[in-house]
Amino acid sequence: xxxxxxxxxxxxxxxxxxxxxxxxxxxxxxxxxxxxxxxxxxxxxxxxxxxxxxxxxxxxxxxxxxxxxxxxxxxxxxxxxxxxxxxxxxxxxxxxxxxxxxxxxxxxxxxxxxxxxxxxxxxxxxxxxxxxxxxxxxxxxxxxxxxxxxxxxxxxxxxxxxxxxxxxxxxxxxxxxxxxxxxxxxxxxxxxxxxxxxxxxxxxxxxxxxxxxxxxxxxxxxxxxxxxxxxxxxxxxxxxxxxxxxxxxxxxxxxxxxxxxxxxxxxxxxxxxxxxxxxxxxxxxxxxxxxxxxxxxxxxxxxxxxxxxxxxxxxxxxxxxxxxxxxxxxxxxxxxxxxxxxxxxxxxxxxxxxxxxxxxxxxxxxxxxxxxxxxxxxxxxxxxxxxxxxxxxxxxxxxxxxxxxxxxxxxxxxxxxxxxxx
Amino acid sequence: xxxxxxxxxxxxxxxxxxxxxxxxxxxxxxxxxxxxxxxxxxxxxxxxxxxxxxxxxxxxxxxxxxxxxxxxxxxxxxxxxxxxxxxxxxxxxxxxxxxxxxxxxxxxxxxxxxxxxxxxxxxxxxxxxxxxxxxxxxxxxxxxxxxxxxxxxxxxxxxxxxxxxxxxxxxxxxxxxxxxxxxxxxxxxxxxxxxxxxxxxxxxxxxxxxxxxxxxxxxxxxxxxxxxxxxxxxxxxxxxxxxxxxxxxxxxxxxxxxxxxxxxxxxxxxxxxxxxxxxxxxxxxxxxxxxxxxxxxxxxxxxxxxxxxxxxxxxxxxxxxxxxxxxxxxxxxxxxxxxxxxxxxxxxxxxxxxxxxxxxxxxxxxxxxxxxxxxxxxxxxxxxxxxxxxxxxxxxxxxxxxxxxxxxxxxxxxxxxxxxxx
Ligand SMILES: Nc1ncnc2c1ncn2[C@@H]1O[C@H](COP(=O)(O)OP(=O)(O)OP(=O)(O)O)[C@@H](O)[C@H]1O
Ligand SMILES: Nc1ncnc2c1ncn2[C@@H]1O[C@H](COP(=O)(O)OP(=O)(O)OP(=O)(O)O)[C@@H](O)[C@H]1O
Ligand SMILES: [Mg+2]
Ligand SMILES: [Mg+2]
Numbered sequence: 053x054x055x056x057x058x059x060x061x062x063x064x065x066x067x068x069x070x071x072x073x074x075x076x077x078x079x080x081x082x083x084x085x086x087x088x089x090x091x092x093x094x095x096x097x098x099x100x101x102x103x104x105x106x107x108x109x110x111x112x113x114x115x116x117x118x119x120x121x122x123x124x125x126x127x128x129x130x131x132x133x134x135x136x137x138x139x140x141x142x143x144x145x146x147x148x149x150x151x152x153x154x155x156x157x158x159x160x161x162x163x164x165x166x167x168x169x170x171x172x173x174x175x176x177x178x179x180x181x182x183x184x185x186x187x188x189x190x191x192x193x194x195x196x197x198x199x200x201x202x203x204x205x206x207x208x209x210x211x212x213x214x215x216x217x218x219x220x221x222x223x224x225x226x227x228x229x230x231x232x233x234x235x236x237x238x239x240x241x242x243x244x245x246x247x248x249x250x251x252x253x254x255x256x257x258x259x260x261x262x263x264x265x266x267x268x269x270x271x272x273x274x275x276x277x278x279x280x281x282x283x284x285x286x287x288x289x290x291x292x293x294x295x296x297x298x299x300x301x302x303x304x305x306x307x308x309x310x311x312x313x314x315x316x317x318x319x320x321x322x323x324x325x326x327x328x329x330x331x332x333x334x335x336x337x338x339x340x341x342x343x344x345x346x347x348x349x350x351x352x353x354x355x356x357x358x359x360x361x362x363x364x365x366x367x368x369x370x371x372x373x374x375x376x377x378x379x380x381x382x383x384x385x386x387x388x389x390x391x392x393x394x395x396x397x398x399x400x401x402x403x404x405x406x407x408x409x410x411x412x413x414x415x416x417x418x419x420x421x422x423x424x425x426x427x428x429x430x431x432x433x434x435x436x437x438x439x440x441x442x443x444x445x446x447x448x449x450x451x452x453x454x455x456x457x458x459x460x461x462x463x464x465x466x467x468x469x470x471x472x473x474x
Numbered sequence: 475x476x477x478x479x480x481x482x483x484x485x486x487x488x489x490x491x492x493x494x495x496x497x498x499x500x501x502x503x504x505x506x507x508x509x510x511x512x513x514x515x516x517x518x519x520x521x522x523x524x525x526x527x528x529x530x531x532x533x534x535x536x537x538x539x540x541x542x543x544x545x546x547x548x549x550x551x552x553x554x555x556x557x558x559x560x561x562x563x564x565x566x567x568x569x570x571x572x573x574x575x576x577x578x579x580x581x582x583x584x585x586x587x588x589x590x591x592x593x594x595x596x597x598x599x600x601x602x603x604x605x606x607x608x609x610x611x612x613x614x615x616x617x618x619x620x621x622x623x624x625x626x627x628x629x630x631x632x633x634x635x636x637x638x639x640x641x642x643x644x645x646x647x648x649x650x651x652x653x654x655x656x657x658x659x660x661x662x663x664x665x666x667x668x669x670x671x672x673x674x675x676x677x678x679x680x681x682x683x684x685x686x687x688x689x690x691x692x693x694x695x696x697x698x699x700x701x702x703x704x705x706x707x708x709x710x711x712x713x714x715x716x717x718x719x720x721x722x723x724x725x726x727x728x729x730x731x732x733x734x735x736x737x738x739x740x741x742x743x744x745x746x747x748x749x750x751x752x753x754x755x756x757x758x759x760x761x762x763x764x765x766x767x768x769x770x771x772x773x774x775x776x777x778x779x780x781x782x783x784x785x786x787x788x789x790x791x792x793x794x795x796x797x798x799x800x801x802x803x804x805x806x807x808x809x810x811x812x813x814x815x816x817x818x819x820x821x822x823x824x825x826x827x828x829x830x831x832x833x834x835x836x837x838x839x840x841x842x843x844x845x846x847x848x849x850x851x852x853x854x855x856x857x858x859x860x861x862x863x864x865x866x867x868x869x870x871x872x873x874x875x876x877x878x879x880x881x882x883x884x885x886x887x888x889x890x891x892x893x894x895x896x
Contacts, residue, residue: 211701211702211705211706216652216655216656216659216705217652217656219705220649220652220705221649224646224649227642227643227646230638230639230642233638234638234639237638237798241798242798242801242803245801245803245804246801246803246804269808269810269811269814272804272805272808272811272815273811273814273815273818275804276799276800276801276804276805276815277800277815277818277819279633279798279799279800279801280633280709280799280800280819283633283638283641283642283798283799284633284707284708284709284799285706285707285708286706286707286708287702287706376659376663376664376701376705377698377701377702377705377706378698378699378701378702379664379668379698379701381664381667381668382667382668382694382697382698383694383698386691386694388691389691389694389695392691392695393694393695393698393699396695396699397699397702
């Protein structure tokens, strides 16, 4: 699929089955100790549910771990060959981000560079947020936690927090994450806006709106600009795949997982993917309470992100932070100037967020990788109608960006359009 | 001066004097052949006139070369220690850019990674454009040539021309040019807007306007945003130091030299530095013809850059170019959409250009490294008055960016303000 050649897997690489996993873990003393007891007593369960990697949970008498291994191909499509380095980038991302987001993600317990195995904490009390939402659960703190995660992770890796020497050195490492960035560029930023065999949708119901999106000159122009924005604007280190399937929740805890798409980019990309997926859930929702919760989650996510990010920025400026953008020297004695600069900055992030949210909605309905949220609607005509409404919203957001430039405006619009359901 | 430690010079490094240069060149067969005859007959002249490096021209019976060597410190300030790698980046930049700009720059004849010696074609029929302008010369094609240089160099290294894998791989190399990027960040983007011992100006004449610029909240806000823009917006590979001292001209030839500041960044940075220096010349100009030429040069530079860049973009789209931003797939069948997307794109470049031009004017009058153009005005009060007028223009451009958003508008404003002189 990629125009670039795939490096051969290193000689020592092999895909581990449950026996292989057992002896691998037994061979790493810290992991064996964490699990406890004899290796033969460890229970190993496959939990892979994504497209890309093998994932297993292992329980021992003393504790559990989560084992993730890259395959030399897409897990669900062995003909789609792929280099192995994605778990390397996921491990590198966790190591960068963990010091500033703390328990909002998982600890790296081990990384094996020959087998491309990443071992992290097991979250066996947690469920994937997307599944939890689809089952009608309420996770009142989750969106707020994800907002705080994005704020801390992007602020600390931005030029607001550190000299450019430190920031670019870190971002340049993640520039190397070309394989998964290529997937983002193709599947999110390009394919839905051209004829491509990977695209698919409920046909013929959505044929017309899909064609409208592909051919609307205003959409194309905005999509072109967002392609450039994603690829040229290195505001921070992004998670890169922050949908509701990359969040795990329990009654009192929220964790962000699956940072393998980590790359430099505009902060609004992470915000937009998360909000886009909440809006997809909103349009799939079959009960008014669930809809209300989805709307509230968008608002809480944004408020949490926005307020946390600006509080970090205020603190850095007060403490004479050494970021090279919006340097503290300019704003230390000018609190009202700082507020205005922050408002300008957040306005740009909000506009990026809205556009990327729209593009996420589109690619999740007419592109390669759909979301399962709509599978809860058994009647295909009803499903297509809701999807069509979501697509029309996304199209309008891209076609007339000037008409909705705030997250509050986006929320109003989405709520209005979703009100006709359930 | 830098907060970052300076790596020791490699053991093999030594600064070459004329004898050292002679035997060095004699030891490189291609260079010795280019010079011709016995080494003893080569004439070696030092031409260093910049701040950073040793530069010599060498003539032999058959031809000439230009020899440039990094020093472990700033040439004009041996206490300011600096790593040697700047000639490495200049050589790398020439190698990247030469295939697309052809004879608008010089060929790399040799690079020595131990001595940090770069040898390029000798331009001994040429003079430095800044000097040529100060002496009242007319170089009717120079600005157009510089515009074409920027257009070709930035287009080919942008995401409009190639897949992101190729573009980011190249740009990441130049992210490593931290030493000289730090100089840009400090001297251009930060110091003039804070109290700093490196700043200096004609005092007391310019005390007030310098203080106004440092304290105007609107200027600070815009400067903060331009710091972020320079450091986060990787539109293309920039020359990075494109002032009129980095251009050499003869009656019928223009060459861009001194690419040691090459770095990823927004295209408007190169445009803004060049235009800023033309405007500094305009305000220093003592005759109406010279003023007219300076104004015309700004217009010709911009038109040449703008038209060449868009022509390259049109051609790439027609030929189904494989750039990942504004992907050809979106615009191939939509020429009027492409025109609008291009207009949006150029509007951003123009706004960046105006802001960076203003910041260049400011730092060249109140910052560390001034331009000599004003030295032609012997009366210090008169010199300060012109500089004050240039500073006020720059301040206004930064304080009210919305009031001048086109290069035509910038030209009108500058011409009006300069009209009171000579
Ligand atoms: N630390 C963990 N603890 C418990 N379960 C986990 C953990 N990490 C992942 N899982 C489970 O494994 C599944 C797949 O994990 P993950 O999303 O990281 O894999 P992936 O192959 O990268 O998926 P995708 O195709 O979405 O990128 C998750 O949906 C979740 O159910
Ligand atoms: N290829 C060349 N042919 C002839 N003369 C040259 C050539 N390159 C440079 N020079 C002369 O040497 C001078 C210094 O060169 P250059 O600007 O590259 O040095 P530098 O030390 O990097 O200066 P700066 O401090 O401006 O960065 C130029 O101003 C010019 O007069
Ligand atoms: Mg994943
Ligand atoms: Mg130089």
